Amino acid sequence: MEISVLYEDNHLLLVEKPVNIPVQADRTGDNDFLSMLKQDLKVRYQKPGNVFLGLVHRLDRPVGGAMVFAKTSKAASRMSDLVRRQAIERKYLAVVRGMPTQTEAKLEHYLLKNNRENKVYTVAANHKQAKKAVLDYKVIANTEGLSLLSVQLHTGRPHQIRVQLSSNRTPIYGDQKYGQKVNRPGQQIALWAHTLRFEHPIKKEIIEVTSSPPEEKHPWGIWGNL
Template identity: 55%
Template sequence: MTQNELTRHEHAQPNIPVLYEDNHVLAVVKPVNVPTQEDASGDPDLLSLLKEDLKIRHNKPGNVFLGLVHRLDRPVGGAMIFAKTSKAASRLSESVRSRHFHKLYTAVLNGVPTAPQGRLTHYLLKDSRTNTVQAVRPGTAGAKEAILEYRMIGQADGLSLVQIKLHTGRSHQIRVQMQAIGCPLYGDQKYGGNLSRPGQQLALWSLLAGAPHPVSKDDMRFHSLPPVQFPWNEWPRSLYENMITSEI
């Protein structure tokens, strides 16, 4: 599916750009600090906002179906794909399970990884009471395997810009795995320790989300660049564009 074939709309909401929409799929840019789905905060969440927008734009009575097939942490922004029918939701969810769902991220790290490129495998255990995750020993009860690949793209003033490809979709995976190798993400208030300052925005962005189209089976790839602000603006925009076209 080429970019020219994509149906584009200006906005679903004033701050939620729509990347693509057809009868089966909706791809958007998730704003930072908006929960993906309803949570204990009671703040407006992306799923509810998009459902309301679809209801208004398409003049639909009653409840609107919109399937959540993958998630981004609240502080994270970037490309996301939703399903507009239950069949699409089932097929996209299967793409996630079978690892045919593409997830490409960029992040700014505190410090510099020992290896400029690598594949990380950890076992992560989530504490639902505190909504925190930690890397634990293999075989720990309840722990799930987490795998990612990263490549360092640039450095600036003690920070590193990296490209990350996820092979699994564990809760807080990138944040915890990078912390585990001694390079927590810039602005990570949960896992950054004394390297993060109050008010700093987590520097993690979903550059690309993609999967086989649930009906046509065409390869879908939707991308979004991080905002032009610190620390992202420490590097030229061309680096982010190159990451999208030259995956790990």
């Protein structure tokens, strides 16, 4: 598989994750993105032995777009600190069913993950295991009963964007887990990791990369090149 590199130096590797590939090995046993990247680095740089590549954050298996990995343990530690301090700006594009009641808003929910079901639920704020989830969204355009949203994450909870938008009565197009009442089996989820922006953990310069969803795929093609 050809890997699209968005930025690379001795410390970091920013790449475009393809859809429907798990970020790391899971119980399915399918090829995972982290292993593919390690193998690619091993071949490209003719490295003997194991290749280090630190996982900084995750994307759900059906979601594609920009991801950052750390090529050294020092970079991995510092990137993890950026994640903890919410100092990595992460923006997504999402196509949702319907039109949000507000064209621009902040959503705050408390989420609880059921590991057995691999599904996340909204719960009361006083639930002892609940984790706060916050995002901002802005409607870019809408047509044919669909709306194109720009979403900025402020926390990185599992399935966060999918759960929060569904709870806002605008489930993501193609989401089989949180929009099964309005989406058909086989439809590809229209959620894409569009932009990553942060201060380089070693060089201290601002790194920003953008990844665009495939415009030839429905429903992205409704709005052309994003």
